[in-house]
Amino acid sequence: MxxxxxRGVNDILPDEVGRWQQAEATFRELCRLYRYEExxxxxxxxxxxxxxxxxxxxxxVGKEMYTFKDRSGRSLTLRAEGTAPTVRAYLExxxxxxxxxxxxxxxxxxxxxxxxxxxxxxxxxxxxCGAEAINSAEPEVDAEIIQLSMHFFxxxxxxxxxxxxNSVGCPGCRPDYVKALKSQIAPQFEQLCRECQRRYxxxxxxxxxxxxxxxxxxxxxxxxxxxxxxxxxxEHFAAVQQxxxxxxxxxxxxxxIVRGLDYYTKTAFEFVAPGIGAKDSIGGGGRYDGxxxxxxxxxxxxxxxxxxxxxxxxxxxxxxxxxxxxGREAVFVVTLGEEAWVxxxxxxxxxxxxxxxxxxxxxxxxxxxQMRTADGDGYRWAVIIGDDEAQQGTITLREMDSGxxxxxxxxxxxxRLGAEEEEG
Numbered sequence: 302m303x304x305x306x307x308r309g310v311n312d313i314l315p316d317e318v319g320r321w322q323q324a325e326a327t328f329r330e331l332c333r334l335y336r337y338e339e340x341x342x343x344x345x346x347x348x349x350x351x352x353x354x355x356x357x358x359x360x361x362v363g364k365e366m367y368t369f370k371d372r373s374g375r376s377l378t379l380r381a382e383g384t385a386p387t388v389r390a391y392l393e394x395x396x397x398x399x400x401x402x403x404x405x406x407x408x409x410x411x412x413x414x415x416x417x418x419x420x421x422x423x424x425x426x427x428x429x430c431g432a433e434a435i436n437s438a439e440p441e442v443d444a445e446i447i448q449l450s451m452h453f454f455x456x457x458x459x460x461x462x463x464x465x466x467n468s469v470g471c472p473g474c475r476p477d478y479v480k481a482l483k484s485q486i487a488p489q490f491e492q493l494c495r496e497c498q499r500r501y502x503x504x505x506x507x508x509x510x511x512x513x514x515x516x517x518x519x520x521x522x523x524x525x526x527x528x529x530x531x532x533x534x535x536e537h538f539a540a541v542q543q544x545x546x547x548x549x550x551x552x553x554x555x556x557x558i559v560r561g562l563d564y565y566t567k568t569a570f571e572f573v574a575p576g577i578g579a580k581d582s583i584g585g586g587g588r589y590d591g592x593x594x595x596x597x598x599x600x601x602x603x604x605x606x607x608x609x610x611x612x613x614x615x616x617x618x619x620x621x622x623x624x625x626x627x628g629r630e631a632v633f634v635v636t637l638g639e640e641a642w643v644x645x646x647x648x649x650x651x652x653x654x655x656x657x658x659x660x661x662x663x664x665x666x667x668x669x670x671q672m673r674t675a676d677g678d679g680y681r682w683a684v685i686i687g688d689d690e691a692q693q694g695t696i697t698l699r700e701m702d703s704g705x706x707x708x709x710x711x712x713x714x715x716x717r718l719g720a721e722e723e724e725g
Contacts, residue, residue, distance in 0.1 A: 309425030320614055325410055327456050328430045335449050337406040337432050342386035348376040354385035354592055356563025358503035365415040379414035382562070383431040384589065384605050391435055392598045405435040422577055422612035433605035435593070440540035443568045443588060446606050448548055450572060450584060457613065458621045464550065465571045467527065467558040468538040469506065472591065474531035479505045481524045489519050506559040525556045537567050560585060564592040568604065576619025577612050584608030629701060631658030632718065633675035637668050638688035645686050648711065655715045676701055684714065
């Protein structure tokens with residue numbers, strides 16, 4: 302029987318992995334520069350963590366989580382988003398330490414699981430890189446999280462990114478806005494899509510980001526949340542914008558950016574890029590000043606971002622169009638004869654120990670077949686050993702692109718390749 306991968310998941314094949322590694326390495330390096338430290342949380346958590354943090358009336362909790370019971374009857378859920386597990390780990394492991402004023406800066410790169418309708422770059426198992434800045438109420442930290450994200454996109458060659466910015470207020474000012482929103486929409490309730498009719502009662506802010514055309518037209522006359530912010534939220538949002546202006550990071554104010562999780566307060570933002578289909582978001586985030594207290598900790602302000610790697614890579618491919626062919630690297634050891642095979646096997650091990658990528662043909666095929674592999678699989682060098690070379694302690698080093706070759710002592714190969722790599 303031939304098995305197939307489940308719907309909504311994807312295989313990342315060897316010829317694609319290089320781009321993934323480059324994107325992940327870029328994010329890690331930028332986080333190092335911005336002084337964020339990596340955290341790795343379990344693949345699954347107690348279900349109640351996501352219900353409490355994300356919100357029981359959100360789409361994620363209501364329709365998208367992969368939830369199961371273990372053999373002890375405990376309800377567990379595969380990681381549905383990155384912030385709640387990070388907050389749980391922060392509290393459980395006392396990452397704040399004794400310094401109550403210290404800003405804790407964390408990042409992660411991890412798979413996320415959601416039972417959603419598969420589409421371009423959005424899979425039921427997808428991958429996310431994220432950053433969380435915990436224990437700072439300063440609006441400048443909101444701007445830093447955005448700056449880190451934009452820096453990441455630029456480093457990957459995705460320059461045509463639009464930052465959409467909004468404030469969703471706080472528990473103090475948001476209820477008045479929700480009341481005004483529902484009052485404005487009530488006469489047209491029957492014209493809303495079925496999902497928005499449900500959200501009208503359970504999660505009214507999500508009415509603003511519905512993609513149904515008729516609902517969007519109804520929402521055009523909805524009140525604007527940032528016009529009803531309390532003084533503290535208004536001051537915070539103005540300071541975020543001022544800092545972004547100082548950093549010369551352009552943005553577009555968009556009242557429909559409310560994000561899909563209940564824990565957001567004040568700043569909310571989203572990044573969109575062309576070339577990835579109808580849903581053009583490649584990441585987003587915001588402030589979540591009440592989440593840590595909600596999860597059992599003391600009142601602690603925080604802000605974070607999550608970026609979808611699949612969608613980023615699609616946007617990168619669209620932005621850079623033809624990807625440059627990967628350069629040749631590593632060594633293929635070609636042997637001819639039993640004595641040469643033993644020498645080649647030892648040499649392959651020596652090269653690997655010295656940090657040089659190396660491979661040998663364990664099938665001991667003809668020299669022509671081995672050279673064909675060395676060329677076709679993209680090796681930079683072929684090291685050729687016959688029985689005579691094995692006895693004399695020499696090898697023939699062939700540069701595959703130019704075809705140039707020379708005979709050198711076997712003992713000099715590692716240092717020679719090290720010099721070649723520095724020049725390359």
